[in-house]
Amino acid sequence: MTALSGAASLDSLKETLRHRHDRRGGRAYVLARWAAAGLFVAVLLGLVVSIAIDSSQAIAHSGIGFLWSGTWNPAANQYGAGILVVGTVVTTGVAMVIVVPVGLGMAAFLSELAPRWLAGPLSMAIDLLAAVPSIVVGLWALLVLSPVFANHVEPFFKSIPVLEWLFHGPAYGPSILLASVVLAVMTLPTVVALSRTALSGVALADREAAMALGATHWQVIREVVFPGARSGIAASLTLAVGRALGESIAVAMVIGNNPSVPHSLVAPGATLGSAIVNQFAEASPGIGTSSVIALAAVLLVLTLAVNAGGQAMLRGMGPGRPARVRKTRVAQ
Amino acid sequence: MSRAGDSVAVPAAAGDLDESQAQLGWAARERRRPIIQAAARRTLRRRRLAGKLVQALCVLCAAIGLAPLVALVYYTADRGLPGISLSFLTNAPVPEGVPGGGISTAIAGSAEIVGLALVMAIPVGLLAALFLHERRGRLAAGIRFGADMLTGVPSIVIGIFAYALLVRPLHHFSDLAASFALAVLMLPIMIRADEEAMRTVAMDLWEAGVALGARRSRVARSVVLRGALPGLVTGNLLAVSRGVGETAPLLFTVAAPSFAMTLLIYTDGTQPFPSDQQTAWATALVLLMFVLILSGLARVVAWRLTRRAR
Numbered sequence: 001m002t003a004l005s006g007a008a009s010l011d012s013l014k015e016t017l018r019h020r021h022d023r024r025g026g027r028a029y030v031l032a033r034w035a036a037a038g039l040f041v042a043v044l045l046g047l048v049v050s051i052a053i054d055s056s057q058a059i060a061h062s063g064i065g066f067l068w069s070g071t072w073n074p075a076a077n078q079y080g081a082g083i084l085v086v087g088t089v090v091t092t093g094v095a096m097v098i099v100v101p102v103g104l105g106m107a108a109f110l111s112e113l114a115p116r117w118l119a120g121p122l123s124m125a126i127d128l129l130a131a132v133p134s135i136v137v138g139l140w141a142l143l144v145l146s147p148v149f150a151n152h153v154e155p156f157f158k159s160i161p162v163l164e165w166l167f168h169g170p171a172y173g174p175s176i177l178l179a180s181v182v183l184a185v186m187t188l189p190t191v192v193a194l195s196r197t198a199l200s201g202v203a204l205a206d207r208e209a210a211m212a213l214g215a216t217h218w219q220v221i222r223e224v225v226f227p228g229a230r231s232g233i234a235a236s237l238t239l240a241v242g243r244a245l246g247e248s249i250a251v252a253m254v255i256g257n258n259p260s261v262p263h264s265l266v267a268p269g270a271t272l273g274s275a276i277v278n279q280f281a282e283a284s285p286g287i288g289t290s291s292v293i294a295l296a297a298v299l300l301v302l303t304l305a306v307n308a309g310g311q312a313m314l315r316g317m318g319p320g321r322p323a324r325v326r327k328t329r330v331a332q
Numbered sequence: 333m334s335r336a337g338d339s340v341a342v343p344a345a346a347g348d349l350d351e352s353q354a355q356l357g358w359a360a361r362e363r364r365r366p367i368i369q370a371a372a373r374r375t376l377r378r379r380r381l382a383g384k385l386v387q388a389l390c391v392l393c394a395a396i397g398l399a400p401l402v403a404l405v406y407y408t409a410d411r412g413l414p415g416i417s418l419s420f421l422t423n424a425p426v427p428e429g430v431p432g433g434g435i436s437t438a439i440a441g442s443a444e445i446v447g448l449a450l451v452m453a454i455p456v457g458l459l460a461a462l463f464l465h466e467r468r469g470r471l472a473a474g475i476r477f478g479a480d481m482l483t484g485v486p487s488i489v490i491g492i493f494a495y496a497l498l499v500r501p502l503h504h505f506s507d508l509a510a511s512f513a514l515a516v517l518m519l520p521i522m523i524r525a526d527e528e529a530m531r532t533v534a535m536d537l538w539e540a541g542v543a544l545g546a547r548r549s550r551v552a553r554s555v556v557l558r559g560a561l562p563g564l565v566t567g568n569l570l571a572v573s574r575g576v577g578e579t580a581p582l583l584f585t586v587a588a589p590s591f592a593m594t595l596l597i598y599t600d601g602t603q604p605f606p607s608d609q610q611t612a613w614a615t616a617l618v619l620l621m622f623v624l625i626l627s628g629l630a631r632v633v634a635w636r637l638t639r640r641a642r
Contacts, residue, residue: 029549033462037475040475047490051496102397106398131577133577133619135597136577142601142602143411192397217383246484273580276492277580277583304481304484
């Protein structure tokens with residue numbers, strides 16, 4: 001067979017294939033794929049655009065000062081997101097103060113220290129608990145934890161001399177502190193599950209190398225395992241911060257819903273999410289509703305910024321590699 | 333020549349060892365041995381002590397972290413179990429003060445909302461994942477980034493979106509709007525999980541299928557989807573278990589709290605009446621069991637199917 005006829009037969013083969021392709025509707029699949037991708041992009045854009053449009057009335061009413069103005073008083077037609085932003089950031093911050101050490105310690109325990117018979121079932125239980133709906137956490141916190149906090153936990157913190165200024169004021173139970181604990185309990189299983197996976201993923205060879213250099217178990221964990229898993233750990237924490245910022249129902253159940261300047265951790269407060277839940281039903285049509293939707297817009301921007309920042313940070317870190325061993329650790 | 337402090341008494345590199353051994357005589361090495369051993373022993377004791385301390389802290393952290401999770405499940409079971417009976421699951425809700433009554437409408441409503449959401453989300457998720465799987469370039473990267481961003485959007489914002497898009501213009505609350513909100517919530521999780529599952533299928537197989545002259549749809553069905561099945565099932569089940577437990581997207585879309593389990597927990601749980609709180613606990617237990625079973629099922633399916641594929 002000559003090269004020419006070969007090329008010709010290849011052409012005719014291509015032609016046949018193209019015909020079969022068209023006749024049997026292979027295009028439909030390609031179209032459907034494009035349609036799905038397009039639909040997803042449309043939903044994304046629709047979300048941003050519709051919330052932007054619906055909150056524009058509130059911004060027109062309150063001005064750009066909506067973002068930092070401290071008063072939320074529907075009766076006087078005064079709306080501002082400032083205090084709610086502060087409440088959101090404070091509850092998330094306190095929750096992270098609890099979650100980061102406890103979650104990473106627990107992940108290190110499960111991945112590095114616990115015996116196999118304990119680590120396996122326990123890790124599986126944590127993975128399952130990551131699916132617990134936040135409403136169940138909220139219910140438990142409201143009906144079980146809240147009285148305990150009012151009678152025991154908050155008075156206890158008040159009795160500690162130095163911390164007292166953080167916890168002054170009467171203890172009711174529902175408070176910023178309780179909301180933070182709810183957020184911590186809610187995000188803990190996710191942080192533990194993802195961090196544990198990242199820690200377990202650090203190569204055995206890297207650990208052995210450190211051990212061969214005379215490092216103790218803890219030194220191996222600190223110098224090799226944690227640095228090697230840092231991108232996975234950072235991802236899990238970003239996720240936790242994002243979820244804590246955006247949680248609404250569980251927080252609304254336990255924070256006491258008082259949109260005023262939080263002067264103490266045991267005082268009731270409000271977050272963007274909890275305010276949306278509580279104000280939406282009562283909002284007057286028009287400006288009121290639009291202002292609540294503007295709160296959603298602020299929350300959207302806040303969480304998008306955190307997630308985009310987290311992604312950029314992860315990209316900067318690159319894939320997890322064991323860190324260089326610090327120079328001071330090795331004798332010259 | 334070990335430096336004091338925290339240092340480990342070993343040479344920095346093998347090359348140094350050879351050199352120093354070559355330069356020093358036997359006697360010189362013997363003189364250094366006790367110095368090195370003493371330094372090593374001194375630092376080792378401190379390093380071991382630090383290790384023990386931190387290990388104790390880790391155990392403490394595990395205990396602190398586990399305690400609320402165990403308490404949460406225990407209380408839900410303890411308070412919820414007395415309220416659960418067959419009639420509780422099959423009767424419709426009754427007003428406060430009337431004995432009897434159940435949550436049948438809430439269970440049916442939740443099932444309907446989630447079912448409709450799945451009908452919307454699963455096909456779009458699969459097709460969009462196939463799109464990402466077969467295409468490179470800016471659009472694919474953009475969609476992937478968009479999916480990651482949408483995963484992080486709070487569910488209450490998605491609820492507001494559904495309200496603005498489907499409830500306010502149509503002037504009435506509807507299960508359709510609730511399903512749409514849940515579908516938007518689950519879609520990015522599904523897309524990413526589906527694509528991740530498809531990536532486990534070697535690109536060679538896809539190329540081989542296309543080289544055989546098979547249509548793209550045929551390759552997608554027989555090679556990609558079949559090969560990725562365990563991952564697809566797991567990812568989608570996990571997305572469902574996330575969707576079932578969501579409350580915020582239903583808040584502004586469902587007509588009445590008795591038409592969804594999560595809303596019923598919210599409204600009854602915040603009432604001062606013990607009977608309402610009892611209903612909330614029992615509903616929470618039903619929901620918790622359902623979500624845990626779904627989540628467990630996802631893992632079992634992944635495990636079983638991976639084993640069979642091997």
